[in-house]
Amino acid sequence: MCPRAPIDSAMVSLRLYKTGTADEKRDEAKLATALRVAGASLATLKQAPRAPQSRCSTPPPSTPRERCYMVALEDGAPALSAGDASKLRWLVAETFEQDKTSCSPGLAAPAASDAHTMLLEVGPRLTFATAWSSNAVAICQSAGLRSVARVEMSRRYLISTAEPLTPALRAAVSAALHDRMTEQVYPEPLQSFSSEAPAAAATRTIPLMAEGRAALERLDKEMGLGFDEADLDYYTNLFVDKLGRDPTDVECFDMAQSNSEHSRHWFFGGKMVLCGGDKTQTLFKMLQERV
Template sequence: MTITRLYRRIDATRAYCFNIESSRTLNDQELDQLRLLLADGFLIDTVSLTPVLEGERVIEVGPRLNFATAWSSNMVSICQATGLDCVSRVERSRRYVVPESDDMTAFIAAHHDRMTECPYSEPLTTFETGIKPEPVYEVDLIGKGTDALLDLPGISMDEWDRNFYYDYFVKKHQRNPTIVEIMDLNNANSEHSRHGYFGGKQVVDGEEQEGTLFEVVKETLAAQPKGSLIAFKDNSSVVAGHEITTLLPKEPGHPSPLEATQVTYHPLLTAETHNFPTGVAPFPGAETGTGGRIRDVQGTGKGGFVMAGTTGYCVANLHIPGYDLPWEEQYPCPSNLARP
């Protein structure tokens, strides 16, 4: 694998560096093709082969090397769709000119996301980090019983779960599970995935309540189902729509003119809340929420597509310099959180 670096200036103090991993050295034609794909407004001269913004006061920050970003995945798809099959990863880093009055360390800390990014002390020549994954090992359920699961950090299985997996692996299959199997089961059985709490029996003061929390929520649909086409089917809910006139391609899947078409559309609304955590990585957190909302719409049924999106953000007190507001409380922001 080889790394090719291309550069695009943003302004006098900032620039992008595009780190392109390919299975072989790129020829001049392929480099020009990449320059067009990465250019500002398809102006090829905005992307150069030679470095921009160099010097002692220039720093570079970018994504952590052991995790390909969503931006890279999209860029690789574009490259391969245009015939650049040799490109396997493209990451975008940023260069800054640090003002003489600023401390270099403080500037770097303020201009990158420590959860998903890191400073580059020198130009990238490889995405390999040299870090080797921990070896897979067995969890000794045979020797230690269900208590072996209590010794694993990050495992949140209750007694019922621990007994269930002990019976499955030890009694049924006469073997120990691997740590990979246990971690995968732990994630799959999270409340987000299985809804064990909302779908389980509720016991209050020793008395079992009638119906689960999910059943209580669904009672409204059972009492008045009129107009509801899809409800509580995991992704989204759909209400009955009506026939409208809209513009659709004359030949879907091919370049074609749009024509007025009578179709019946059923509207749906889906909401997505996500915590990347957004307090640490606000932009990746927003991307995760947006992607989940789009996926839910398209996963509701055949023909589902996104018409519009709404966004709401809740942030802490902004503390804008010179703009004090009476309701803002003065408390220190933890150093590991992005400032609002």
């Protein structure tokens, strides 16, 4: 039976492993290409790791790999019962190759002295739950596993190379086996789905009242706000003469976004003057009226 513990929805409370992967040929091709570009090669399986592999050998040796299914429960949910844990294991096992599903990893990290072998684990970025997780959770819910909040899958590779694994070679291998746009490397087995976002910078007050337009010009250059001469004059007058206060950098950034070509609200929502006469409706109002 898999080990279980009461946990919150950010913590990984249960893991299931399945050896092999449907993407073996694709992964091997990407890995072989990355190593070839780096001037390296995979170690052969039947020889010592230091024995170089012929550049012309085909197909390349298979790299041991496995999938890891990580499960998190709802906040405050009790540990899965033995029956629910067994049901969850059955759901994972029934997808393919039932006999290759286990509660323990099949790949072990190499010894620290082994300079030719690395255990690489890659999986989805933790910023948000994946679409795959949404489907997996829906399946679990339909199967009666109501406390399952998130399920993510990572891929683990045990890679041995003929050449020593330098930091550059490790980076090349990692880059070849995951998509940096949607995935990341897990240096250690994932304990939590919480992402460590950098702390938000403190909001600053821009001293327009004391320094005038020069303060806004300085912020414009620092943040790349794209204010032109008219913008600088308008915002300085708005805060100094009309509002009588200093703006924050957040307000200035928001004004820059509203004033950019990405937003047409000022144009469509502004007062419309046609042939010297004010119109009673904005363009937005005209478009919103029924024909």
